[in-house]
Amino acid sequence: MSAQLTKTHSQRDTDRLVAAGWTLKSEFRVAPNDEPYEYLLAWEHGGEAAYWRAKTWDEQGCKVCRQQWLSRGEIPNRLGGANGGVLLYRCDTCGTFWEETTREAHEITEAEARKVFPHLFQEAENHA
Ligand SMILES: [Zn+2]
Structure with missing residues (x-):
C-alpha cells in the first residue's frame, strides 16, 4: 500500500494536518537557516485521508x-x-x-x- 502525500506552504496548515493524523516528512528551505517554504506530509493510516477543512x-x-x-x-x-x-x-x-x-x-x-x-x-x- 502506498502512502498518500500532500504539500502545504505554511506552518499553520501543516500543524492542522498533523493534528488530523498526517505525518510531516520533510521541510523544504531555500537556505539552511531560512523558514521552510514547503512542507511534505504523508497519510500512513490507510483508508481515506483526513483533511482539515476551513470553516464556513x-x-x-x-x-x-x-x-x-x-x-x-x-x-x-x-x-x-x-x-x-x-x-x-x-x-x-x-x-x-x-x-x-x-x-x-x-x-x-x-x-x-x-x-x-x-x-x-x-x-x-x-x-x-
Ligand atoms: Zn462571538
Missing part, C-alpha cells in the same frame, strides 16, 4: 461577532497586531479569537493565536 462563515464565532464584522468591519475587543499587519481580536460574547489580514477576517484557535501573537499572551501573563 456561519461556523465561525457567534452571531454577535459575525454581525460586528459585517456591520462595522471589526469587533470591539482588539488585542493587538503582529508583523505583516495582521490583527488579533477576541469576541466578548463567545471568546473566539479572530485574525484579520489585509484581505479578510477568520476564526483561529487559541494555540494558533499564541503562535502568531506570542507577545500579547506574554504581556497578559506577566501582569497576572
Whole structure:
C-alpha cells in the first residue's frame, strides 16, 4: 500500500494536518537557516485521508461577532497586531479569537493565536 502525500506552504496548515493524523516528512528551505517554504506530509493510516477543512462563515464565532464584522468591519475587543499587519481580536460574547489580514477576517484557535501573537499572551501573563 502506498502512502498518500500532500504539500502545504505554511506552518499553520501543516500543524492542522498533523493534528488530523498526517505525518510531516520533510521541510523544504531555500537556505539552511531560512523558514521552510514547503512542507511534505504523508497519510500512513490507510483508508481515506483526513483533511482539515476551513470553516464556513456561519461556523465561525457567534452571531454577535459575525454581525460586528459585517456591520462595522471589526469587533470591539482588539488585542493587538503582529508583523505583516495582521490583527488579533477576541469576541466578548463567545471568546473566539479572530485574525484579520489585509484581505479578510477568520476564526483561529487559541494555540494558533499564541503562535502568531506570542507577545500579547506574554504581556497578559506577566501582569497576572
Ligand atoms: Zn462571538
